[in-house]
Amino acid sequence: MRGSVEKVIRAWWSAEFGTLGAAFSIVTAPFSWFWICLVWLRDQQFSRFPGKQVDGLVVVSVGNLAVGGTGKTPVVAWVARVIADAGFPTCVLTSTRGKDEALLHRGWNKGVPVVVNSDRISGAMYAQKQGAKVVILDDGFQHRRIGRALDIVLLSAEDPYPGRLLPTGPYREGRSALSRADVLVVTRRIAPISRALELEEELERRFPGKLKGHLHLAPGSWTMFDGEPVELGSTDVLAVCAVARSEVFKAIVTEKLNGMVELAVFGDHHEYSRIEVMKLRQRAGKRPIVMTEKDAVKLRSYQEVLGEAYTLTEEMKWDWGQTELDKHIRSVVGQALTA
Known part of the structure; x- marks a missing residue:
């Protein structure tokens, strides 16, 4: 519902x-x-009254203006790898609402601890006690109770810009809020690159020097639950998703497969029950069930009920800015730790 x-x-x-x-x-x-x-x-x-600074801890935030679907989770994972590879003890901090995101982070970056706590200050202090020197906030732009050394904000080319604020539009804050961001990154999934370039021009004109990159969250390969890649040819499927932009997932699957795609939609971050999974298999009939990586981490325990099921992975492909942003993040974090 x-x-x-x-x-x-x-x-x-x-x-x-x-x-x-x-x-x-x-x-x-x-x-x-x-x-x-x-x-x-x-x-x-x-x-x-600015946010509280946690002594001895560097906080990096990755967030957005719109509600969901801009690619925060994979970008947070990428930022975590950049900082961890630089030799800084790093931790990802996510809210209790995003349990699926915590599972993804633990799978993507096995050497980076993940703390789940909606109280960002409490979570950051706990991470520090566990040895972290750097904490990355997943969806932290609006969580201003805690101070940060770097604010990275993502803007999706799928969203209108400028756009209306809630509830008549997808934005939590107006575009003037971007003045407090340190870094802006444009993301896109199915939006044409021309739309992304228009957004880049508008951002550079209004916030000169803050735009640091543009990336495409592209469909990857089909895999089994254990990560084994598979070939999925022309077939009809039931696409199951509990993500912010279900219509985008359907469009991607439709383009990827030469067959009919029926969509089963659940609320973002939905926790599936065994009964729901049984009903999904009944609804699918003999068709395979396909899902996002966010859904796969929650449905893995129901493999015997799901039957034939596949996950569509997602790949981050930088159009530009990856090397420069990598260097910028390392520089800011390094300077903050030695300050």
Whole structure:
């Protein structure tokens, strides 16, 4: 149910409902005005009383302005590798809502500890006690109670920019909030590169010098639950996902396969039950079930119920900026640790 609601909301934000959607936006506009007031008051508070600095700990935040789906999790994993490879004891800190993300981080970077705690200050202090010198906040841009040495903000080319604030649009904050970011990175999945370049031009014009990179979150290979790659030819599938942008996953699977794709949508971060998995297998019939990596880490324990099932991996492909941003992150962290 929640997944279907999220799908409808994103369709509304994308103006797919035409006149009806425009009318609903007018009706809900006062709620956006109220949200804008709350965001402004909160910004004033943190402008006067900045976030708490944890002595002896360097905090790096990776976040965004929109709600979900910009590629934070793989970018956090990449940043963790950059810092850990530089020799700095590193930890990823994620919220309790993103348990699937914590499982992904533990699988992607086995040598980097992961702490799950919605209280970012408490979580950071715990990580420090475990030996971390650097903590990376997954989705930390709006968590301003804790100070940070570096704020990396992702903007998706799939989102309108500038866009409306919640609830009439996907943005948590207005674009003026990007003035407090240190680094901006443009991401895209199915958006054309021309759209990403337009976004780059707008960001460079308004926030000169902050744009440091552009990456494509591209579909990778099909794998079994154990990571063994497989070839999945022309076939009809049931695509199961509990991610922020289910319609993007369907589009990617449709392009990847020469067959009919039925979508089973759940709310972002949904925890599957055995009964739900049994119903998914019944719904799929003889068709294979395909899923994202975020879903695979939660569905792995139900392999015997799922039957034929495959995971579509995702690859980070930098169009530009990878080397320069790598150097920038190492430099900022190194200087902060010796300060």
